[in-house]
Amino acid sequence: xxxxxxxxxxxxxxxxxxxxxxxxxxxxxxxxxxxxxxxxxxxxxxxxxxxxxxxxxxxxxxxxxxxxxxxxxxxxxxxxxxxxxxxxxxxxxxxxxxxxxxxxxxxxxxxxxxxxxxxxxxxxxxxxxxxxxxxxxxxxxxxxxxxxxxxxxxxxxxxxxxxxxxxxxxxxxxxxxxxxxxxxx
Amino acid sequence: xxxxxxxxxxxxxxxxxxxxxxxxxxxxxxxxxxxxxxxxxxxxxxxxxxxxxxxxxxxxxxxxxxxxxxxxxxxxxxxxxxxxxxxxxxxxxxxxxxxxxxxxxxxxxxxxxxxxxxxxxxxxxx
Numbered sequence: 306x307x308x309x310x311x312x313x314x315x316x317x318x319x320x321x322x323x324x325x326x327x328x329x330x331x332x333x334x335x336x337x338x339x340x341x342x343x344x345x346x347x348x349x350x351x352x353x354x355x356x357x358x359x360x361x362x363x364x365x366x367x368x369x370x371x372x373x374x375x376x377x378x379x380x381x382x383x384x385x386x387x388x389x390x391x392x393x394x395x396x397x398x399x400x401x402x403x404x405x406x407x408x409x410x411x412x413x414x415x416x417x418x419x420x421x422x423x424x425x426x427x428x429x430x431x432x433x434x435x436x437x438x439x440x441x442x443x444x445x446x447x448x449x450x451x452x453x454x455x456x457x458x459x460x461x462x463x464x465x466x467x468x469x470x471x472x473x474x475x476x477x478x479x480x481x482x483x484x485x486x487x488x489x490x
Numbered sequence: 491x492x493x494x495x496x497x498x499x500x501x502x503x504x505x506x507x508x509x510x511x512x513x514x515x516x517x518x519x520x521x522x523x524x525x526x527x528x529x530x531x532x533x534x535x536x537x538x539x540x541x542x543x544x545x546x547x548x549x550x551x552x553x554x555x556x557x558x559x560x561x562x563x564x565x566x567x568x569x570x571x572x573x574x575x576x577x578x579x580x581x582x583x584x585x586x587x588x589x590x591x592x593x594x595x596x597x598x599x600x601x602x603x604x605x606x607x608x609x610x611x612x613x614x615x616x
Binding site: 357358361362365375378379381382385386389440443444447450451460461464467468469 | 522523524557558560561564565568569572592593594596597598601602604605
């Protein structure tokens, strides 16, 4: 773990998709912008037993100590679900990086990992659905949780946008993807 | 004798579970393990079966102290609601007691209510 004054891992955006959360406060200018600012913490993970649980526990404790309670709760969900997705669907041959980033007005969690083209395509499609109607997508994924389905239900990102109202931003640079979930501080 | 209150409570590292006769189960802590079904799915199913055997009119599931759950855990609550909804004979109302102060609970349980409103009730506490 280490801190940086600047975020070194933001990829050059060969493509980018922003999905605004709908819960909580209304969107304001700048909410959908790429989050850049001070990196409060940066954890490099490799796949392994328990990595999700103990990394989340650390980030949860950190955010609870450094941020307002409601913001910390929202980022806790964001951090867990983004990291879970990266561990489940990302390439195991490269590191997964999770960062907590703050700017003057925003704070967010960013998870970066390598992924295959099919996964990137699926993720982009899912984010577009969330952008169109986060609530409806959340309900659909809940229903699919009951019936099962292929591909498997993707409730995590729907929670991030609809349940805790974070804005999602996807940046893709060849195989490297970065998903950021952010909100106002 | 109440079958509900004799359901075996699973050991889980991050959750405290308390079953109280005649019809209450209280969960607090966090559910972060990757596959919570291994600990909790059987437990919820046992509570459901016991509630039917006891002919309970209502089961109170107090989750207000669950400060964080992952999406796999939410699926377990969806499953429980679905079991009740799919009962053809006598069935009970599944009442989730939730906290207004826990962000994830506000939206998730309202969404769950929309999927199984005929068998669910949501109660908010502070």
